Amino acid sequence: MPSEPPASRARREFLRRSLVAAPALGLFGGAAALGGAHAAAPATAYAPRYFTTAEWAFVQAAVDRLIPADAEGPGALELGVAEFLDRQMDDAYGRGELWYMQGPFHPEAAPTLGYQLRFTPRELYRAGIKAVDDWCGRQHGKPFAELAPDQRDEVLRQLEGGAIELDGVPAKAFFAQLLTNTKEGYFADPMYGGNKGMGSWKMIGFPGARADFMDWSEQPGKPYPLGPVSIKGARA
Amino acid sequence: MKRMPPVDAVIVGFGWTGAIMGMELAEAGLKVLALERGEYRDTSPDFSYPGIVDELAYGIRGMLFQPLARETVTIRHGVNETAVPYRQYGSFLFGNNVGGAGVHWNGQHYRPSPEDLEFASHVRQRYGAKFTPPDMQIQDYGVGYAELEPYLEKFEYLCGTSGRAGNLGGRIQEGGNPFEGPRARDYPNPPMADTYGAQLFADAARERGLHPFPQPSSNASRPYTNPLGVRLGPCNFCGFCERFGCYMYSKAAPQTTILPVLMRRPNFQLRTRSHVLKVNLDAGGRRATGVTYVDAQGEQVEQPAELVIVAAFQMHNVRLMLLSGIGKPYDPASGTGVIGRNYAYQMMSSIAAFYDPDTAINPFIGAGAGGTQIVDDFNSDHFDHGPHGFVGGAYLFGGQTGGRPIQQLAVPPGTPAWGAAWKRAAKQSYLHTTFVGTHGSVMAYRDRYLDLDPTYRDAFGQPLLRITFDWHDNEYRMTRFVTDRAQEVVDAMKPRQSSQTVRQPGDHYDIRQYQTTHTTGGVIMGSDPSTSALNRYLQSWDVPNVFVTGASAFPQNLGYNPTGLIGGLTYWAARAIRETYLKHPGPLVQA
Ligand SMILES: Cc1cc2nc3c(=O)[nH]c(=O)nc-3n(C[C@H](O)[C@H](O)[C@H](O)COP(=O)(O)OP(=O)(O)OC[C@H]3O[C@@H](n4cnc5c(N)ncnc54)[C@H](O)[C@@H]3O)c2cc1C
């Protein structure tokens, strides 16, 4: 190994290149997100690969309420979290290939023993969305995506608390999956389709893929001045 | 079945302890073969920047971990329940591939306290035999601190551990851990700088009369060349440490401390994508003849060897011993048998301290181990347990290992889990929150053990390991006591608000929450073959040409992270093999 680890050379080269080639970003940042209760427009016209039209409408309408746009910062919808979810469904993760999926299944086991449903993530979405839309149809005469924002919030709260009995899917488990994946998409590197323009990182002050604070470890308590970079080298 | 040419020693699993043993036995001149089920992995290209600083891929989806789809464990809380599979990662994370969990650990590098190694004798002597409940099965390790000290040191010098000694040859050192056992030498490197959260914690702890010191870290504080001639570079607090490989060559791992030398030894060979199914025994069952593994093409292969080292990680070690029929399986009804006996874990609690916007914690500036401050006043037997009615303890820690937003962002208590209020709280808390926690011991009990699951199987059709585990009163009491002490420190840190996560009496063990990967026991060491599977040199009592390395040897769990002791015990066993066993193969201790 040379005296300077190759990693730190590679890293400097990376930051230099990313300075030169900084692509146009920040188009979908906080400024676009003012507007209170209104749903922000989706960032791009992404064509879903896994979700059906009805599911795609649900997913957009749900993430828009789970992390709404307001003056504090961007919402999940404008940051592309729906796109993130669709891409995850089409991935090893969504197909359940990262989980042990051999039976027998004991969904009645104590919750502290962990996930015991027979659904892979993509199956859980498919079954969960249909069940919620059916429920909304019975209660409100329309699917979830067509409900007003405060009605959607109410449905989500009931799913969260398990107050709704869904057909064939435990409401709480479906909600937990949806919320977990929504936050993942909101905060993950933008290359996965969410967190466009590193909007969430800018909002909270996380510098993303910088991952080098050699100089800063000696300056405790001093605010960090640099904005985020992404794994592909974008800056914001 | 395909049969390979025989070797002197075969090592099952090529993680931390497999690499140490590989180096030691190759140095002794043996023809050594390591069988690793995973792939070859090295700093470059596998952990290089920027690809490695991907929270979703490594921190959340667990790209470096054992694929649970192929092999997992099952879990139940009590002996009369049906166990269910651990389908998704939660409580603990298994390593996979070359380097094992040694690639994606934090590097929090501890020694045991001297009394930890003679725990049963020490407790009996100081508090009397009636102090502990009848179903608590604490035992001595069979090896003492003084004889182990050179080997604990050897592992620290291999890793380039950064820290400050608290006890040099019996003389207490200012700024180190005054409760530690005596060290012959200081740490090879000075401690890393403290993060701001750690400073706030240490100041408050000192104010309360406690004895804070920098966490010993196998994240190097400066350029370092270890005794094998392998070089580490200084850690830059990248904040992507535990769950990730280190792109800076700073975190001690087999790749950064041993492999550059070992992989060039002509008498050492590594075979990856080789999943060992079992250790083979001769007709009498008293001698191992080698192992059987499945190769990359899916074919079963027989590998003859004179000496077998089982180094597959604690859980997998127990499973391989059961699958191979070495040692009597433990039976909780009678309390007899040894394989699977005394499974234990770690009891944790944590307190988030929320500050106002003028306090810049900068949580993303963090290292897996370095930059954190520790208080050891309430660990091991560093205080009189008499009035408290429990044994064991915990260290308190203050600081953070990173600020990765999916996993490490905390919001104040009472915040909804989603919606505008959650988002506002996330935004307001992120830069201004730090953490204090406790890292505590867990004793061994008659009804907490490991065996083979009767129902669920892995991708090769072999039964999964079954965990039977839940908390006992001693641990609830311990965690309440140490968490109260931690809360006093947090209050003295004067945050705007704090929130506590502590396991209350009656709370079941929850496998969904990450706690630690410090699972212990199941193939424990000791001095009595009726209550231990291994003698004091990690040698099987039943099959003396089998040695088993890893935390499976711990009779109960300490308040410390295990790997400092695991590494020390591995060197200690290697020395016994090199100096005694190879000259006279056979039992190193008469049963
Ligand atoms: C996220 C995380 C953080 C941690 N942080 C700390 C810390 O800060 N301090 C600390 O002390 N400890 C820590 N640990 C624990 C530490 O990593 C382990 O104690 C250590 O790696 C154990 O070494 P080992 O050799 O027993 O197992 P490993 O290093 O896990 O190696 C086992 C190897 O065996 C292979 N294997 C398993 N089964 C088979 C088979 N059937 N055939 C062939 N190969 C097989 C595996 O693929 C693996 O490569 C941490 C662990 C994790 C996961």
Ligand code: SF4
């Ligand atoms: S925190 Fe330090 S030791 Fe850990 S991965 Fe980053 S640079 Fe390496």
